[in-house]
Amino acid sequence: MSSSRRVLVVEDEPVINKMVADRLTAEGYDVRTAYDGPGAVAAFGEHSPDLVVLDVMLPGFDGHEVCRRIQAERPVPVLMLTARTEETDILVGLGVGADDYLTKPFRMRELVARVAALLRRVDRAAELNGRRPLDVAGLRIDAAARRVWVDDDEVRLTPTEFDLLACLAEAPGTVVTRERLLADVWGWPGGSGTRTVDSHVKGLRAKIGADRVRTVHGVGYALEPGTGP
Known part of the structure; x- marks a missing residue:
């Protein structure tokens, strides 16, 4: 159930941050927010989210560095938000541990679907315990x-x-x-x-x-x- 899942939303634009957080809250997720790189890393350590929605362009240090730091602490699904559409920029995000990305502007319905799909993948992985290499x-x-x-x-x-x-x-x-x-x-x-x-x-x-x-x-x-x- 989504109600048991914690999501951290990291976005420096207050309007977008609130829109994403409000929509995910309405979907039943337990949502926390952060607005810059250091705040994102601190919130990750404090709240232990099951998934992170992470903007690339952030004050302090960018989303790629946030992703590097949180993945080193504990592997977690990361959905990156980016205004950049160049493939090299997207590959950088994937290279530091992001699982998926959405380019801005995006439909809120698609963001919700991506979040749900990433969490379903975590559930499927848990079902593989006991399978031989x-x-x-x-x-x-x-x-x-x-x-x-x-x-x-x-x-x-x-x-x-x-x-x-x-x-x-x-x-x-x-x-x-x-x-x-x-x-x-x-x-x-x-x-x-x-x-x-x-x-x-x-x-x-x-x-x-x-x-x-x-x-x-x-x-x-x-x-x-x-x-x-």
């Missing part, structure tokens, strides 16, 4: 512990990157469409948001090796079972 393509994937090793070296994936890899690893060599990835990993029906998939795949490739994930243009992606030593 999977070895494929030179990777060792421990779904229960949510840990991944490339050869013998552990790599740190964001929750979204892990779920993306786990989805591809269910059927190595089989092409998974972007639409299915959106539905299975993000919980978004209808196939809207394929750019999100592409951005996360780029981040995943940077960590596990670009040759391990094959692109089928116009269709989707496949984890190559024979890749690796």
